[in-house]
Amino acid sequence: MLVDFFYKLRSAQLPVSLTEYLMLLEAMQARIATVSVDDFYYLSRTALIKDERHYDRFDQVFGAYYKGMEELFDEVVGEIPEEWLRRQAELMLTEEEKKQIEAMGGFEKLMETLKERLEEQKGRHQGGNKWIGTAGKSPFGAYGYNPEGVRIGQEESRNRRAVKVWDKREYRNLDDTLELGTRNIKVALRKLRKFAREGAAEELDLDDTIKSTARNGGMLDIRMVPERHNAIKVLLLLDIGGSMDDHIRACEELFSAARTEFKHLEYFYFHNCIYESLWKDNRRRHTEKHSTYDVLRKYGQDYKCVFVGDGSMSPYEIAYPGGSVEHWNEEAGAVWIGRFLEQFPHSIWLNPKPREHWKYTQSIGMLEEIMRERMFPLTLRGLDQGMRELKRRNA
Amino acid sequence: MPPMSDTRFSGTDNYVATEELMMAVNASVTLGRPLLIKGEPGTGKTMLAEEVARSLGRPLIQWHVKSTTKAQQGLYEYDAVSRLRDSQLGDNRVTAIGNYIVKGKLWEAFESDEQSVVLIDEIDKADIEFPNDLLLELDRMEFHVYETKEIIKTKHRPIIIITSNNEKELPDAFLRRCFFHYIRFPDKETMERIVDVHFPNLKPELLREALESFFEVRDVPGLKKKPSTSELLDWIKLLVAEDIPLESLREQDSGKAIPPLYGALLKNEQDVHMFERLAFLHRRNNAG
Numbered sequence: 001m002l003v004d005f006f007y008k009l010r011s012a013q014l015p016v017s018l019t020e021y022l023m024l025l026e027a028m029q030a031r032i033a034t035v036s037v038d039d040f041y042y043l044s045r046t047a048l049i050k051d052e053r054h055y056d057r058f059d060q061v062f063g064a065y066y067k068g069m070e071e072l073f074d075e076v077v078g079e080i081p082e083e084w085l086r087r088q089a090e091l092m093l094t095e096e097e098k099k100q101i102e103a104m105g106g107f108e109k110l111m112e113t114l115k116e117r118l119e120e121q122k123g124r125h126q127g128g129n130k131w132i133g134t135a136g137k138s139p140f141g142a143y144g145y146n147p148e149g150v151r152i153g154q155e156e157s158r159n160r161r162a163v164k165v166w167d168k169r170e171y172r173n174l175d176d177t178l179e180l181g182t183r184n185i186k187v188a189l190r191k192l193r194k195f196a197r198e199g200a201a202e203e204l205d206l207d208d209t210i211k212s213t214a215r216n217g218g219m220l221d222i223r224m225v226p227e228r229h230n231a232i233k234v235l236l237l238l239d240i241g242g243s244m245d246d247h248i249r250a251c252e253e254l255f256s257a258a259r260t261e262f263k264h265l266e267y268f269y270f271h272n273c274i275y276e277s278l279w280k281d282n283r284r285r286h287t288e289k290h291s292t293y294d295v296l297r298k299y300g301q302d303y304k305c306v307f308v309g310d311g312s313m314s315p316y317e318i319a320y321p322g323g324s325v326e327h328w329n330e331e332a333g334a335v336w337i338g339r340f341l342e343q344f345p346h347s348i349w350l351n352p353k354p355r356e357h358w359k360y361t362q363s364i365g366m367l368e369e370i371m372r373e374r375m376f377p378l379t380l381r382g383l384d385q386g387m388r389e390l391k392r393r394n395a
Numbered sequence: 396m397p398p399m400s401d402t403r404f405s406g407t408d409n410y411v412a413t414e415e416l417m418m419a420v421n422a423s424v425t426l427g428r429p430l431l432i433k434g435e436p437g438t439g440k441t442m443l444a445e446e447v448a449r450s451l452g453r454p455l456i457q458w459h460v461k462s463t464t465k466a467q468q469g470l471y472e473y474d475a476v477s478r479l480r481d482s483q484l485g486d487n488r489v490t491a492i493g494n495y496i497v498k499g500k501l502w503e504a505f506e507s508d509e510q511s512v513v514l515i516d517e518i519d520k521a522d523i524e525f526p527n528d529l530l531l532e533l534d535r536m537e538f539h540v541y542e543t544k545e546i547i548k549t550k551h552r553p554i555i556i557i558t559s560n561n562e563k564e565l566p567d568a569f570l571r572r573c574f575f576h577y578i579r580f581p582d583k584e585t586m587e588r589i590v591d592v593h594f595p596n597l598k599p600e601l602l603r604e605a606l607e608s609f610f611e612v613r614d615v616p617g618l619k620k621k622p623s624t625s626e627l628l629d630w631i632k633l634l635v636a637e638d639i640p641l642e643s644l645r646e647q648d649s650g651k652a653i654p655p656l657y658g659a660l661l662k663n664e665q666d667v668h669m670f671e672r673l674a675f676l677h678r679r680n681n682a683g
Contacts, residue, residue: 015567017571019571019572020571023426023428023574026426027422027425030426032418032421032422032425032426033418038414039418042414042415042418042419043418043422045415046415046418046422046423046574046575047422047574049575050431050565050567050570050571050573050575051570051575052433052577055577204476218483219483220476220479220480220483222476
């Protein structure tokens with residue numbers, strides 16, 4: 001039974017391994033979790049899942065797998081306290097329904113019948129009109145439609161059943177395809193770190209120490225070298241305005257994360273596509289322009305170039321001279337992007353639009369082609385892939 | 396197998412542990428496997444180890460990891476430089492290499508006469524290879540000292556609690572050997588218990604008002620840094636110390652949306668600024 005659960009988790013693409021499964025079994029053997037399904041949920045989660053981003057998926061698998069299995073635990077725990085059933089019924093029933101119960105012989109009678117049924121019933125049951133189960137016509141069980149029905153084991157039950165814990169899906173936000181906070185971006189950007197020695201001398205340089213000690217005739221001569229720092233250089237080009245307004249927040253976060261993460265970060269803004277000028281301050285975009293040629297000349301090949309934009313525009317804006325919506329451009333956007341790719345061999349395009357939507361916009365397809373497939377969605381996973389791409393070309 | 400502690404951790408008089416956290420701690424204590432703790436800053440990750448040690452009556456050995464920390468430093472360090480120096484000065488100590496072996500935190504824990512609690516704090520600060528270098532040591536709880544050719548074995552498997560702030564991803568092989576728990580931000584109910592533990596004599600009205608403003612502040616969309624539990628506790632400490640009257644906390648509903656002494660809650664200039672702007676809008680709406 002547990003093996004099934006294990007494979008269900010694996011098929012949900014949760015990275016659970018045999019080591020962890022054995023660890024869970026060992027923990028069960030040590031009786032850390034008692035008979036309650038709640039305990040088992042916590043224990044299996046702490047043993048099998050090692051990343052809060054996977055909590056939500058785990059909750060879903062757990063919920064799906066154990067739906068209907070809670071009875072197994074209930075059987076171990078014992079009978080349902082009558083007091084609870086009474087409170088439950090009182091909460092669930094309307095005045096009218098309560099009257100109908102009175103007609104049937106009253107609440108006492110109903111409970112008595114229920115107790116009898118509970119004793120008669122051996123296994124789990126669904127459908128039918130007598131046994132306790134789900135979706136039946138019997139007065140007992142969940143999701144039924146008998147007005148005198150008593151609900152057992154439904155999500156909204158008042159006895160705070162364990163099932164609620166995973167039904168709540170509190171960790172939904174942590175799934176890595178969804179949220180993209182500054183912190184997450186930082187983690188992803190850190191993949192790009194490349195260390196080089198810089199600054200004040202702080203570490204012992206053993207090789208040099210040995211060499212200079214020998215040269216010194218055996219008298220110790222300690223040599224120090226600077227500590228290593230992140231030496232990666234990044235050129236960030238951000239699309240701003242128009243259709244990008246929906247993505248401002250994500251881009252702001254990316255920007256602020258990138259700024260603290262890299263020592264050499266240069267950024268410029270563009271609108272929709274790259275043309276002959278870029279700007280640094282969006283409020284003064286028409287007065288303080290930087291020539292794109294200057295940018296291309298100023299920053300060396302060792303810069304890694306990251307475009308951020310939704311790439312949603314008219315195809316003319318990429319393909320034809322004069323296609324820009326804002327001014328007359330002598331050369332097509334594609335030509336300019338091509339120049340960037342030539343100058344910066346390590347380039348990627350990050351797109352804040354979800355990947356599923358890309359195929360509906362022609363211009364995105366065109367850009368993907370120009371970028372030679374180096375376009376990634378602005379999610380944590382996309383960033384991760386993008387950073388790997390930048391690094392790979394680096395090697 | 397050394398005798399395991401049969402005491403169970405269930406929170407202490409100044410630490411409120413949720414059921415799920417207790418389960419994780421007890422699983423890790425019973426099986427003698429490390430426990431990896433993650434969570435928002437200020438949710439009491441580091442404090443957990445201190446409290447586990449206190450409640451089980453074990454000594455606590457803290458190893459704070461920095462970006463320059465090496466795994467080897469947790470085991471031992473061989474101070475070759477001072478040996479070289481001593482040899483040049485003709486010191487007698489120089490003949491025994493053992494004189495230059497400096498024991499690390501894990502060594503200390505392994506040879507301790509009673510079971511100890513080891514805190515490896517902020518493991519993600521260290522180099523990306525750091526956790527990999529400790530795999531065998533944490534698994535078998537033993538290591539080899541090359542210089543003296545001795546093997547250090549643990550007498551009592553220590554309880555190892557590791558915290559991470561998620562700055563780097565940890566290697567899978569390492570994760571597989573740990574129990575894992577993510578401390579989520581406490582809900583209102585838990586928060587009441589936490590505050591109660593720290594300020595047992597707090598007037599219930601003040602607590603209610605303070606918590607309400609606190610969660611309101613947290614709910615404001617677009618905050619760069621949401622205030623955490625430790626900031627709430629600091630804030631309440633200030634409220635009590637300054638003897639802020641209840642009315643001024645309540646006032647904010649009817650006008651000033653900024654809680655008194657908000658500096659303890661908001662740590663970011665932009666956040667404070669945004670808050671003041673919101674307060675202004677609020678006032679204007681109320682007036683109009």
